[in-house]
Amino acid sequence: MAIDRLTGEHSLAFIRSEQLFDYARRNSLWYMAFGIACCAIEGLMSASGPRFDFDRMGVFFRASPRQADVMIVAGTVNKKMAETVALLYDQMPEPKWVVAMGACASTGGPFREYPNVVLGVDKIVPVDVYIPGCPPRPESVQYGFIQLQEKIKQQTEERLAARSHSD
Amino acid sequence: MTDPRDIVSGVGMLSEGTHFVGEPPAGIRRVPTGVDGLSTEHLVINMGPQHPSTHGVLRLLIEVDGEEVVAVEVTLGYLHRGIEKLAEHRRYDQLGTLMDRGDYVSGMHGEQAVALAVERLMEIEIPRKAAWIRTMVAELTRIASHLVWFGTFGLDTGAMGQFLYAMRDREAAVEILEAISGARMMFNYIRPGGVVDDLPAGIDQKILAFCDGFETYLDEHHALLGGNEIFQGRVRGIGVIDRDTALAFALTGPNLRASGLGFDLRRDRPYDAYPELEFDIPVGTTGDSWDRYMVRMEEMRQANRMVRQCIEGMPDGDFKAKVPRVLRPPEGEIYAATESSRGETGVHIVSDGSDTPYRFHYRSGSLHAMQALEEILPGHLLADVVMIVGSTDVMLGEVDR
Amino acid sequence: MRPDPTAISSLLSSAGVDAEVEGTTLGTVFRVALVDALAALIVLREGGHDFRMLADMLGTDTGDGIEITYHLRSFSRDEEVYVKTSLAYDGELPSVWTAFPSALMPEREIAELLGLTLAGHPNPRRLFTTDGIDPLLRKRVPIRTLEEVRDR
Numbered sequence: 001m002a003i004d005r006l007t008g009e010h011s012l013a014f015i016r017s018e019q020l021f022d023y024a025r026r027n028s029l030w031y032m033a034f035g036i037a038c039c040a041i042e043g044l045m046s047a048s049g050p051r052f053d054f055d056r057m058g059v060f061f062r063a064s065p066r067q068a069d070v071m072i073v074a075g076t077v078n079k080k081m082a083e084t085v086a087l088l089y090d091q092m093p094e095p096k097w098v099v100a101m102g103a104c105a106s107t108g109g110p111f112r113e114y115p116n117v118v119l120g121v122d123k124i125v126p127v128d129v130y131i132p133g134c135p136p137r138p139e140s141v142q143y144g145f146i147q148l149q150e151k152i153k154q155q156t157e158e159r160l161a162a163r164s165h166s167d
Numbered sequence: 168m169t170d171p172r173d174i175v176s177g178v179g180m181l182s183e184g185t186h187f188v189g190e191p192p193a194g195i196r197r198v199p200t201g202v203d204g205l206s207t208e209h210l211v212i213n214m215g216p217q218h219p220s221t222h223g224v225l226r227l228l229i230e231v232d233g234e235e236v237v238a239v240e241v242t243l244g245y246l247h248r249g250i251e252k253l254a255e256h257r258r259y260d261q262l263g264t265l266m267d268r269g270d271y272v273s274g275m276h277g278e279q280a281v282a283l284a285v286e287r288l289m290e291i292e293i294p295r296k297a298a299w300i301r302t303m304v305a306e307l308t309r310i311a312s313h314l315v316w317f318g319t320f321g322l323d324t325g326a327m328g329q330f331l332y333a334m335r336d337r338e339a340a341v342e343i344l345e346a347i348s349g350a351r352m353m354f355n356y357i358r359p360g361g362v363v364d365d366l367p368a369g370i371d372q373k374i375l376a377f378c379d380g381f382e383t384y385l386d387e388h389h390a391l392l393g394g395n396e397i398f399q400g401r402v403r404g405i406g407v408i409d410r411d412t413a414l415a416f417a418l419t420g421p422n423l424r425a426s427g428l429g430f431d432l433r434r435d436r437p438y439d440a441y442p443e444l445e446f447d448i449p450v451g452t453t454g455d456s457w458d459r460y461m462v463r464m465e466e467m468r469q470a471n472r473m474v475r476q477c478i479e480g481m482p483d484g485d486f487k488a489k490v491p492r493v494l495r496p497p498e499g500e501i502y503a504a505t506e507s508s509r510g511e512t513g514v515h516i517v518s519d520g521s522d523t524p525y526r527f528h529y530r531s532g533s534l535h536a537m538q539a540l541e542e543i544l545p546g547h548l549l550a551d552v553v554m555i556v557g558s559t560d561v562m563l564g565e566v567d568r
Numbered sequence: 569m570r571p572d573p574t575a576i577s578s579l580l581s582s583a584g585v586d587a588e589v590e591g592t593t594l595g596t597v598f599r600v601a602l603v604d605a606l607a608a609l610i611v612l613r614e615g616g617h618d619f620r621m622l623a624d625m626l627g628t629d630t631g632d633g634i635e636i637t638y639h640l641r642s643f644s645r646d647e648e649v650y651v652k653t654s655l656a657y658d659g660e661l662p663s664v665w666t667a668f669p670s671a672l673m674p675e676r677e678i679a680e681l682l683g684l685t686l687a688g689h690p691n692p693r694r695l696f697t698t699d700g701i702d703p704l705l706r707k708r709v710p711i712r713t714l715e716e717v718r719d720r
Contacts, residue, residue, distance in 0.1 A: 042351065
């Protein structure tokens with residue numbers, strides 16, 4: 001930050017371009033409209049509804065994985081679905097993040113004993129944030145997104161620090 | 168795991184032009200072969216499991232000739248998570264949790280079906296108040312569920328506004344259900360023998376206020392979406408399911424009633440407090456998407472009316488019967504069904520006298536609606552596929568179980 | 569709602585189908601042999617009782633075979649009957665879709681989850697699971713144990 005000589009305000013900011021990109025990224029986390037099961041009603045539909053309104057955080061749904069930054073895995077993933085989840089993850093452009101929403105996506109949840117169910121989506125794709133609950137309330141999902149933003153910020157700082165250290 | 172290419176190559180069957188081999192029974196239309204004699208190459212389009220308007224993880228393989236659908240194959244199982252198998256390892260009072268996650272938008276109806284089945288098998292009489300509370304929460308759930316359908320059905324046509332209004336009203340209904348049961352979606356409130364807890368103090372006023380507001384809001388919703396000419400143009404005369412087809416594919420609930428057969432389990436197989444309530448059953452005439460829309464809109468109005476009657480006539484007394492801590496129904500079989508938002512939600516329990524069911528079967532309205540899709544979609548334009556799937560209000564959690 | 573069992577038994581026997589009548593907690597149940605199942609369903613549909621809807625269908629692993637239950641409903645007379653038949657493990661289930669198209673998907677489900685093969689079905693492939701998965705509703709197929717779940 002720099003103080004402008006004429007106005008005395010913090011009007012100029014000297015940051016690295018990487019920090020600027022990540023500032024933009026973490027404030028426009030567009031998620032893919034991919035509701036598998038019950039959590040989709042809470043995490044995707046109520047979330048974009050008027051009460052919880054994730055738009056104000058820059059969290060908005062996109063219909064195609066090609067335009068999405070975040071995949072919310074909202075529901076039980078079974079062996080037939082696993083392949084599709086991996087395929088959709090591969091179709092998303094970098095950088096990308098995965099939120100495992102609810103007990104089923106985290107560990108298998110109430111259906112963990114059934115042999116057809118995958119015990120957590122982290123067996124298939126790397127997960128950044130786990131949200132507990134069955135289903136989690138939309139507030140939990142909101143908190144999960146705030147944590148994801150923190151994580152992105154922290155990762156950038158760490159990366160920059162590592163680079164300046166090596167210079 | 169199968170290779171997805173194998174699934175697509177299995178579509179060869181579709182190209183041969185017939186989904187039905189042999190002579191189809193009366194009332195079943197054949198898949199049309201070719202359009203106006205033009206020899207165009209057929210194209211197979213994959214829709215789903217990730218598609219913004221398949222209402223879950225439905226996958227359709229659609230064979231099109233130009234823009235006209237020639238054949239459709241429904242691929243299911245992307246949400247198969249073994250409710251029937253796991254129920255064999257759960258105690259009877261734990262079955263409600265599984266049923267909640269079956270039809271996750273109208274959980275109360277599934278719980279009610281389990282409770283009715285166990286009560287009929289064990290010959291438990293539930294107190295009058297328990298029956299009335301159950302009926303009231305079931306109807307509130309119906310409103311919440313139909314509002315989800317209303318919002319997403321509009322999204323299928325490309326409209327966005329009604330989704331926001333529907334979610335606003337759904338939040339109000341869900342808030343009441345949360346105050347009663349403690350959860351927004353997975354209630355686990357209705358148990359064999361009654362309900363878990365009494366109504367909280369002061370909830371009557373809240374519910375009456377909701378009913379008053381919802382009556383006017385419903386008119387607004389209908390004016391917003393149903394009064395739209397574009398919407399009407401896209402649903403009127405589209406996706407006609409006539410009475411014979413509806414019967415042949417065992418459609419139930421609003422989809423059956425839109426086809427002109429007024430069968431409603433609430434009236435024809437009465438359970439809980441429905442015999443004591445006054446309500447009308449909307450019935451369609453032609454069975455097109457518009458009729459299904461109108462039937463569901465009217466059902467919301469009737470549900471609202473029933474919720475009001477329940478609050479006004481709520482009897483005093485216990486909210487649960489005296490039932491043993493571990494339920495052990497006698498040996499035997501029972502089938503109990505409730506009129507859910509998507510049709511007949513039935514539970515077929517085979518009991519061997521122990522504390523877990525020997526066999527638990529979940530009959531869902533959506534699975535049967537799904538079969539009818541394969542029959543009714545051919546002959547429509549590709550753009551109408553989304554509309555027709557939306558109008559039947561299928562819920563994939565209930566289809567795959 | 570429960571029909572007159574004698575009238576229906578005589579209807580079935582006039583079509584050459586031997587049926588045992590049982591009045592259980594479930595309702596009126598007719599037990600027929602596997603070869604007669606389709607004939608029995610057609611008679612119930614076409615004969616005067618007008619059972620037009622196959623409302624539900626399920627298979628049960630009884631311990632010595634698979635028992636199939638058909639749940640039929642008549643709207644004009646407001647009656648419901650159940651038709652039961654049984655077959656051996658790994659047996660062949662004749663499809664009834666020509667009489668009741670609503671059996672198309674439930675039959676596929678029963679066949680894959682109970683390890684049967686379908687005869688006369690237009691699309692006898694798996695419905696829910698992928699290849700190589702055991703028939704999960706069989707009693708011999710266990711669910712995951714607590715240890716397996718814990719060390720996921």
